[in-house]
Amino acid sequence: QQPVQSPQAVILREGEDAVINCSSSKALYSVHWYRQKHGEAPVFLMILLKGGEQKGHEKISASFNEKKQQSSLYLTASQLSYSGTYFCGTESGTASKLTFGTGTRLQVTL
Amino acid sequence: KAGVTQTPRYLIKTRGQQVTLSCSPISGHRSVSWYQQTPGQGLQFLFEYFSETQRNKGNFPGRFSGRQFSNSRSEMNVSTLELGDSALYLCASSYAGLNEQFFGPGTRLTVL
DSSP states (O other), X not given: OOOEEEOSEEEEETTOOEEXXXXXXXXXXXXXXXXXXXXXXXXXXXXXXXXXOEEEOTTOEEEEETTTXXXXXXXXXXXXXXXXXXXXXXXXXXXXXXXXXXXXXXXXXX | OOOOEEEOSEEEEOTTOOEEXXXXXXXXXXXXXXXXXXXXXXXXXXXXXXXXXXXXXXXXXXXEEEEEOTTSOEEEXXXXXXXXXXXXXXXXXXXXXXXXXXXXXXXXXXXX
């Protein structure tokens, strides 16, 4: 089952903040975040592991609530370059594979 | 360091034909995963190969198959193409498993 992302789309003015949520019905081992700009390949943003470890880019922050099987991606002081579709990918059980959500389309305007 | 490359970038096929897509991972990466991307379904996991072995498979019919060579290059094959197979096929490589994955530009497959 795909994780559910919310909101499906959001429009921000430059400098505003946004939160993108990812929720799963399964117990999660890790959550991965990627951003895909139109016509380009997805680019890695962050991995959040069960137990609290995080790996990612310094300017991106996220949280992982293991009990609720939820993760949130925090975009602060948004820039035009933040525009794109954000995907969360979840890993559960022993299978080493990611199940991606359907994405959150973010548009930052002047 | 060269990125992930995929060939061809665009393909047009007719129903019933078969197609082979190729992916060359970043040098040193041993894991290659394949995804199907469509507007309605997002990114759907197809399979993952590590050191020439398929470690995981998604929920796709047996018409979708793949393999990995000793140099970590991977191919994906789709037989008996259907209209619904039209999609962007992405491959992603990583040093091992589900670490940071680097995606290629994708192959856009259109089935007529």
